[in-house]
Amino acid sequence: MLEPFLLRALAAALALAIVAAPLGALVVWQRMAYFGETMAQASLLGVALSFAIGQSLTLSVLAVAIVAALVILLLSEQRLLPLDSILGLLHHGSLAAGVIATAALAGPSVDLLGYLFGDIFAVTDADLAWIYGGGALVLGVLWLVWQPLLRLAVHRELAIAEGVPGRAVKGVFMLMLATTIAIAIKILGALLVIAFLIVPAAAARPFARTPERMVLLSAAISVVGVLIGLEVSARSDAPGGPAIVLVLAVMALTSLSLAAARRSG
Amino acid sequence: MLAKKVGSTALQAQGDARGATHGHAHSHAPGEACGAACGHDHGPRVPTPVDRAALVSARGLVLSRGGRTILDHVDIDLPQGEIVTLIGPNGAGKTTLVRALLGLERPDAGEIVRRGDLVIGYAPQRFDVDAALPMTVERFLRLGLAGNRAAVAEALAEVGASRVIDSQLVAISGGELQRVVLARALLRRPNLLVLDEPVRGVDYAGEAELYTLIGKLRSARGFGVLLVSHDLHVVMAASDRVVCLNRHVCCSGVPTTVAQHPEYTRLFGADAARAFAVYEHHHDHRHDLAGAPLPDEKGKG
Numbered sequence: 001m002l003e004p005f006l007l008r009a010l011a012a013a014l015a016l017a018i019v020a021a022p023l024g025a026l027v028v029w030q031r032m033a034y035f036g037e038t039m040a041q042a043s044l045l046g047v048a049l050s051f052a053i054g055q056s057l058t059l060s061v062l063a064v065a066i067v068a069a070l071v072i073l074l075l076s077e078q079r080l081l082p083l084d085s086i087l088g089l090l091h092h093g094s095l096a097a098g099v100i101a102t103a104a105l106a107g108p109s110v111d112l113l114g115y116l117f118g119d120i121f122a123v124t125d126a127d128l129a130w131i132y133g134g135g136a137l138v139l140g141v142l143w144l145v146w147q148p149l150l151r152l153a154v155h156r157e158l159a160i161a162e163g164v165p166g167r168a169v170k171g172v173f174m175l176m177l178a179t180t181i182a183i184a185i186k187i188l189g190a191l192l193v194i195a196f197l198i199v200p201a202a203a204a205r206p207f208a209r210t211p212e213r214m215v216l217l218s219a220a221i222s223v224v225g226v227l228i229g230l231e232v233s234a235r236s237d238a239p240g241g242p243a244i245v246l247v248l249a250v251m252a253l254t255s256l257s258l259a260a261a262r263r264s265g
Numbered sequence: 266m267l268a269k270k271v272g273s274t275a276l277q278a279q280g281d282a283r284g285a286t287h288g289h290a291h292s293h294a295p296g297e298a299c300g301a302a303c304g305h306d307h308g309p310r311v312p313t314p315v316d317r318a319a320l321v322s323a324r325g326l327v328l329s330r331g332g333r334t335i336l337d338h339v340d341i342d343l344p345q346g347e348i349v350t351l352i353g354p355n356g357a358g359k360t361t362l363v364r365a366l367l368g369l370e371r372p373d374a375g376e377i378v379r380r381g382d383l384v385i386g387y388a389p390q391r392f393d394v395d396a397a398l399p400m401t402v403e404r405f406l407r408l409g410l411a412g413n414r415a416a417v418a419e420a421l422a423e424v425g426a427s428r429v430i431d432s433q434l435v436a437i438s439g440g441e442l443q444r445v446v447l448a449r450a451l452l453r454r455p456n457l458l459v460l461d462e463p464v465r466g467v468d469y470a471g472e473a474e475l476y477t478l479i480g481k482l483r484s485a486r487g488f489g490v491l492l493v494s495h496d497l498h499v500v501m502a503a504s505d506r507v508v509c510l511n512r513h514v515c516c517s518g519v520p521t522t523v524a525q526h527p528e529y530t531r532l533f534g535a536d537a538a539r540a541f542a543v544y545e546h547h548h549d550h551r552h553d554l555a556g557a558p559l560p561d562e563k564g565k566g
Contacts, residue, residue, distance in 0.1 A: 029398040079331075147409050153398055154405060154434075158446075161367040161387040162409070162453065208399045209433065 008123045009187075009240060010230060012131050016184050016196065017222030019135040022142050022215045023180055024197035026173065028205070029153040034084055035072060036194045038091040040181050042068035044098025044190040047115050051105040058130050058182045065178035068094065098190070118189035120230075120240035127186055134183040138176045145169055150211055188241045195245045200225065203252035206259035221251055315378045316342045320457045320489045321366055326375035328358075328365060335361045336372065337513040343457060348483055348490040348503060353510035354532060359493045360390060362510065363461050366491070383457060386450030390461040390493070392442055394434045402429050402437065406449050420448040424478065447475075451482065458483075461493045476503040 002010070027036050045068075046061030053060070068090070075086050102110060111119070142149070148169045151159035160166040184193050200218040208214035229244030236243075315322040319342040328336040335358045343349055343366070351359050364370040366377065367387060394400070406417045421427045426444040429437045437445065450458055460479070480503050483490055492504065508517040515528040523529050 029395060031395070031397075151409050154394070154400060154408065155389070155392060157364075157369055158387055158389055158392070159409075160369055161385060161389075161459070163385075164409075205397060205399065209401065210399055210404055214399055 005121050005123075006230070006234065008125070008128060009120045010226070012123045012128055012187050013120060013226040013230065013240075013244060014223060015131050015135050016180075016187065017200075017226050018219050019138050019180055020184075020197045021200065021219035021222060022146075023138065023177060024199075024201040025204075025211065025215050025218060026142075026149060026153065027177070027194075027197055028201045029211075033194065033198050034087045034091075035069075036177060036181075036197065038072060038087045038094070039065050039068045039177065040185075040193045041091045041098070041190050042094035043181050043185055044115060045094055045101060046182070047185070047190075048098060048101035048105050051102065057186065058134075061185050062178055062182035065181045066175065069174045069178060095190075114189070115185070116189045116191050117239060118185070118187045118192060118241035120187045120233075120244075123187060131183045131187075134179050138179055141172060141176055145172055149173060188245075192241050192245050195248070196222070199245065199248040199252050203248065203255040206255050206262075222248065225251060313340070315376060316344070317378065317380075319344045320380050320383055321377065323366060323377045324375060326362070326365055326372045326377070328361060328370065328372045334512060336365065338375070339510070339514055341366070341508060341514070341517075343489050343491050345456060345489050346483070346487045347505040348480065348492060349506045349508060350492040350494060350504035351508050351510055352494055353515075357511045359510055360461055363459060363491065363493055367459060384453060384455045385457050385459060386453045386455030386488075387459045388443070388446045388450050388461065392446050394442070396435045398434075400434045402426075402432050402434060402445050405434055405445070406452055410449075410452050412452055416452065417448075420452045421445070423451065423482075424448045425474075456488045458488050458490045460490065479503070 027033055043061045043065045046064030047057065049055075049064055050057045050060035072087065072090060075090070076083050078086075099112065102112060102115060114122070148159070148164045151162070151164050152166060152169060156166060180197070181193050184196065188196050200222040201214065203221045204214045204218035208217055225248040226244055229247040230240060232238060232247065233240040233243040313324070315324050321341075321343045323339065323341050326336050326339040326341075327334070339358075339362060341349075341362070351362065353359050361370060365372050367385065368377075402421070403414060403417050406412070406420065407414075412420075418427065418430060421430055421444075424444040424447050426441050426448065429441050429445065434442070434445070447460070450460075458479070479490060479492075482488075504520055506518065507520050507523040509515045509523055509526070509529055509532065511532060515532060516523050516526040518526075
């Protein structure tokens, strides 16, 4: 029989694996990996905020992730620097600010590594409630706006000319991304959250012919990655989040190498 | 008829005031050159009201970006059942005008009225597919549309791209992709088809074929067409009305009138004007060496 802490870790990671699949595919299709990365790292400031105001970690991170998304959108309006430079600036800047603010507000005893890389074995029942509630919300909303999101991903301007409300749909998508970051940050940390979204999607791409197939495949890959990663972690004492991400990365590299070999061979 | 007004009342009021006080379409003094190619005086501007029967009617569109005026008081109507072709040199603002009419770009001033029952089928100038998104042609043609596989196959047959129905979007050629995008536009059962340089990447024979197809479909289904091109005589011959744009509307009307307009010659050169004139008159009569018309000899030989 599994230990309760291991069971909670498994329940949390498997739920996140399912929620991450459609979101991760959409992030990859819209070339938003670095955008999401910046949002996630800025959310470390949300950890500091929750210490400062004594409010829920999840809600504080959600609020900061939304603000980060708005700041990125605002700064991307200037046309002097490309978006990746802006994101580089913001993600390093906010990471630095987040580390300093969290250490200053939470005191020297704070487990900074836990917020950067997550602590999957410290998941509580309350965390599980957030993950299942928030995750169900994210999946439900994505289900509702799936068609317009796909149309925007294929060709943004064509979709808008055909009547898709581009800004509103994109706004809903960003809100779902922020929600996922908020419910996952304790488990995977500010630095690994986005890997959990995009790595399975990357692994699934070479074997998918339709968008939905890519999502299902990516969910399956995530589940396998979680199971193997947690097993590795339990046997070797390696930290859980990094173990899962490492297993997923190996799977993605194998999958992409196969695709490259198929192309050249 | 239902008419949806786009753009704020403030913009409209501003536009009206300008029309009333200036009486001239340009922001410069008459006679002063307003652009590289258009150094003329259009005479007093008579503001005409929007055409509410048209699918889209725009008045006094002004749009500048980064301190550069791209559209300068442009008026345009897209009536049901007519092929309107937008021509003009590179950088004339053709694509920007199309984007404004489609609602993709917000004009700084002016008024755009879209008919309440407007359904747009749009084929954009650039259609880059991201390889990260797996998508078959069939799936793309059913995305957000009601049709089944049979309807998709029929639309693809119409544009001559039947064989790509099961291909991935990223795997087909530029010319095929253009046809697939046109098929999507047609599947929407539009009453306005907007095609921005539809013959890019299509060879010359394919080009003539495409325009013939568009003309045929227009006759069969009665939709309006807005075509953008910087290609001249083939397009001109296929159009009901030509609008010659160089940030402002230099001239517009039926193809023959526009081709004889001095602005057209100024913008496109005397050769282009002659090429068109020869094309236009080819079928009814010829000229002798002195330019006097000869009777049509077709069918005699």
